[in-house]
Amino acid sequence: MSDGGRGPERPASPGVDRTLTVLEQLVTAEEGLTLTALAKVTRIPLATCASIVYTLEHRGYATRKVIGRSHFWRPTLRLYGLASQLVRKVDLSQIAIAEMRALAEELGMPVHIGVLDGASVVYVAKAATPGFIQFDTYPGKVAPFDLTALGRAIAAHLPEDELAVLLPHLSAGQGPRAHGSSPEAFKKLLERVRTDGYAVEEEEEQAEISCLAAPCFNAEGRVAGSVGVTGFARDLVGDRRDAAARGVVHLSIVISRRLGCRPGALPSELDGSYDSAYRK
Incomplete structure (x- = not known):
């Protein structure tokens, strides 16, 4: 497939763009975020947001703390491990x-x-x-x-x-x-x-x-x-x-x-x- 010219000013992959937006928001947040709060601040549909954070959890990039009926999501230090490897290179x-x-x-x-x-x-x-x-x-x-x-x-x-x-x-x-x-x-x-x-x-x-x-x-x-x-x-x-x-x-x-x-x-x-x- 030819990559052609620069094309319109939009993300090449909306899915990847949304995933990175969620990850960046988790990293910059002072405290853990619920799915509802995460969806609101990122302006990503709740179902899509849930799919992203569950995938991040499965891959070890996010974790959640359950308090009552609420789940609070935070990033893990796996990102730091990747960054450390990159810095060494x-x-x-x-x-x-x-x-x-x-x-x-x-x-x-x-x-x-x-x-x-x-x-x-x-x-x-x-x-x-x-x-x-x-x-x-x-x-x-x-x-x-x-x-x-x-x-x-x-x-x-x-x-x-x-x-x-x-x-x-x-x-x-x-x-x-x-x-x-x-x-x-x-x-x-x-x-x-x-x-x-x-x-x-x-x-x-x-x-x-x-x-x-x-x-x-x-x-x-x-x-x-x-x-x-x-x-x-x-x-x-x-x-x-x-x-x-x-x-x-x-x-x-x-x-x-x-x-x-x-x-x-x-x-x-x-x-x-x-x-x-x-x-x-």
């Missing part, structure tokens, strides 16, 4: 290669994804730009977490106890704008990162090089890594800097969504910083 280095290349071509600057490893950032992916001049960045490169925008973007969203372990390992850069940073000063810098929605490093790690990066979050709302661009400091100014910031924030949102992150999984202050940065 997700390769952050391959999750947005096409979009990374597009952004690198648009900006004329290489785009990287980094993850935290101890007190270091490891570059796990790179989309390079064509040309004679190439930056000394590559998958596998290791850098101090506090001297890169990639590392700062991650550190800004770590839990307090995890950040505290890193603060004794602040580094002195080799660039002309490097300066010794105390834990207190670094934490103030991270506040700015959270406010802006992205991190900046300007000629601190090395001369003439700057970078911008934005954090990526997983399905649990935890920071999983970051995506950033590297360029000459003279180029990352004005309109080009604004375009780079918009580009990395947008790409970080794309990656976060592919990791299963939904806006409701993040603390409200992160949602706000993401939204404000995206509008810049």
